[in-house]
Amino acid sequence: MLLNVIERGPEPPAAPVVLLHGLFGRARNLGFVQRRLSATRRTLAMDLRNHGASPHGPMSYPIMAEDVAETMRAHHALPAALLGHSMGGKTAMMLALTQPEAVRCLIVVDIAPGQGGFDSLDLPQGLEALHFPAHLDLHTANDLLRPLIDKDTVRQLMVQNMRLGDNPGWAIGLADIQAALPALMGWPALPPDACYTGPTLFIRGEQSRYIQPENEPAMRRLFPNHQLESIAGAGHWVHADAPQRFCQLVEAFLAEH
Template identity: 40%
Template sequence: MQCPRGAPAPGSLRGRCKALVPGAGGRYLCPMLATHVHGDATAAPPLLIVHGLFGSARNWGAVARRLSDSRRVVAVDMRNHADSPWTSTHGYPELAADLAEVIEAEGGRADVLGHSMGGKAAMALALTRPGLVDRLIVADIAPVAYDHTQVGLIHAMRGLDLSAIERRGDADRALAASVEDPSTRAFLLQSLDLRSKPHRWRLNLDTLEAEMPRIMDWPEAIDGQFGGPTLVLAGANSTYIRPEHRDRIKALFPAARFAKIPGAGHWLHAEKPREFEAAVRAFLDLAPSPRP
């Protein structure tokens, strides 16, 4: 997004243009995405954290705070999620462009950590704008199309009668009729805003449903390679990264190394946060930055 020099940001961007960076034509770049910043700048590149579908930067608060002891950590709300703007599109080229704006506002380079949908967006960013990415961490996702869908969860959220909800426990009991897994319900309910009147989901359910085929897909038009240090981190109990995906990953990310978190499933950062943090920290501490 471009904002005129000195002008307030439009609409939901107001207040977010504190991190303006010079752009072409005498205009300044204003990142579209809402961010949660932890820690101070150090000699290390900042770490950009990119959440998955139905998530938010807030989901990553504990991990981000702990990792910020040695670097600045910037967690984003992706478009159509939480405090970022709602749009009619939600494909990986657009998500990668959103992330590029944030990194440009942070100085033009960053380490990038993405989970699930956020991992695909991070991979798309690294392949299309490799100069912005120092090191890449992909959490439990591969650059492939998946044959399942999350539309059922959207229908469950949309089917909740929010006017009858007074407490989060009420919402959990009502949602249990269509979402059996308690941890999935707890995750979804983090995006239910009970302070607003009327209550609302902090998710653009209409766009996410319409764009679900693109979210589950991988854009084959994105080609090339990212040669920087790459960690592909999987939950040992998850099936999102399969043995047959390794050749595809190595073709796009030839420096990729693979690791698993024992006892973790797809939400590895929430199920095993300390083990996840240790794996990320070890990679960032040991993998040399490609730039001084």
């Protein structure tokens, strides 16, 4: 599947950078990071399947990793540095482990190669059956979701996935996403020799719980050439909570590799 891509930046000698968002996100969620990197590098931010303007269909990490690889090939962006947040981080890890020749280096943001992630969203059942009015604006969309989703941050995340205006509805593949949630929270079985030996940077938010000490054995086994950085005061949305420090770490790593 070819994914929707937002491309920015020149065509320098350095490898391009591919950016992958998290669950219920979209390419433009990484816009600040992309604008910063695109001053000197070619960058491609992708909408993963069922998200943003990309096509819909069944989801799993192997399927999504192949989507990214196919889109990179179509854009002549192989090999590339991969940066993925949360679900996008798991997708980036899967691509590095299954097609290591496609990945120059890897940056994984606040997610580990294992079970976990996304459970704090607490999404209610029945979102796919939500009744939309004849016209929908941002204020009405918030009011529509408020009885179902208490958390402001989660509600704002879901509002961006609605089609506003005179033909409102879900712009995302909501049914496919909900069907895939157990697999997305998990981590597929891998061959015993699965390993990505390229340079890898894990960035975690100090206040997030998605990378724990019990994840370190799998991180060492699968990504033996990795380093782990924590950003003080940041939660799961590391790049939004501490954008300057986040970009400093990313730029230093890319410059080195």
